[in-house]
Amino acid sequence: NAGVMQNPRHLVRRRGQEARLRCSPMKGHSHVYWYRQLPEEGLKFMVYLQKENIIDESGMPKERFSAEFPKEGPSILRIQQVVRGDSAAYFCASSSRASDTEAFFGQGTRLTVV
Amino acid sequence: DAKTTQPNSMESNEEEPVHLPCNHSTISGTDYIHWYRQLPSQGPEYVIHGLTSNVNNRMASLAIAEDRKSSTLILHRATLRDAAVYYCILSGGSNYKLTFGKGTLLTVNP
Numbered sequence: 001n002a003g004v005m006q007n008p009r010h011l012v013r014r015r016g017q018e019a020r021l022r023c024s025p026m027k028g029h030s031h032v033y034w035y036r037q038l039p040e041e042g043l044k045f046m047v048y049l050q051k052e053n054i055i056d057e058s059g060m061p062k063e064r065f066s067a068e069f070p071k072e073g074p075s076i077l078r079i080q081q082v083v084r085g086d087s088a089a090y091f092c093a094s095s096s097r098a099s100d101t102e103a104f105f106g107q108g109t110r111l112t113v114v
Numbered sequence: 115d116a117k118t119t120q121p122n123s124m125e126s127n128e129e130e131p132v133h134l135p136c137n138h139s140t141i142s143g144t145d146y147i148h149w150y151r152q153l154p155s156q157g158p159e160y161v162i163h164g165l166t167s168n169v170n171n172r173m174a175s176l177a178i179a180e181d182r183k184s185s186t187l188i189l190h191r192a193t194l195r196d197a198a199v200y201y202c203i204l205s206g207g208s209n210y211k212l213t214f215g216k217g218t219l220l221t222v223n224p
Contacts, residue, residue, distance in 0.1 A: 042216055045213065
């Protein structure tokens with residue numbers, strides 16, 4: 001059973017371009033969480049999705065950021081018109097249920113905006 | 115979100131036990147105590163979690179105080195590969211988010 005797969009591992013974008021980060025949860029997991037880690041800082045919650053539904057996006061910037069978790073396929077975190085401040089490691093986690101169980105994290109996507 | 119308090123850093127010697135403390139005085143009845151760790155340049159890794167009783171798994175043990183206001187993660191024999199930032203997190207009930215604080219940076223000396 002493969003773990004949480006994130007791709008790409010590294011992504012370089014010029015200012016103003018779009019970044020698409022993909023996350024394939026563990027098999028059988030329907031709960032997906034996205035976190036962002038800025039350089040030398042802690043992990044910050046961005047969004048929680050449960051198959052086709054956004055449950056909580058309170059940590060996601062209101063503009064330029066969006067997330068989806070379609071019925072088929074990976075979860076996508078999309079950042080439009082990237083700026084230098086978006087440079088960070090983005091981690092995805094999945095779990096089989098909401099709160100009283102372990103979450104499994106991917107290796108992250110390191111986004112660099114030049 | 116209920117908060118946790120951990121020391122910023124701790125140091126241990128290889129093959130010795132390590133006790134990582136966490137205070138969570140505002141824990142609610144439905145909160146589970148979770149521990150994760152993050153090795154350099156990697157994603158967080160689940161270590162252990164529990165509700166009221168002490169828990170053991172292949173990685174570590176979790177000792178939970180009777181009043182649940184504090185807990186201790188125990189690594190029985192530290193190895194160099196255990197050097198990481200360890201996070202103590204409360205999650206449960208309607209609180210499904212893992213809210214990461216600054217954690218404890220564990221250094222393991224050879």
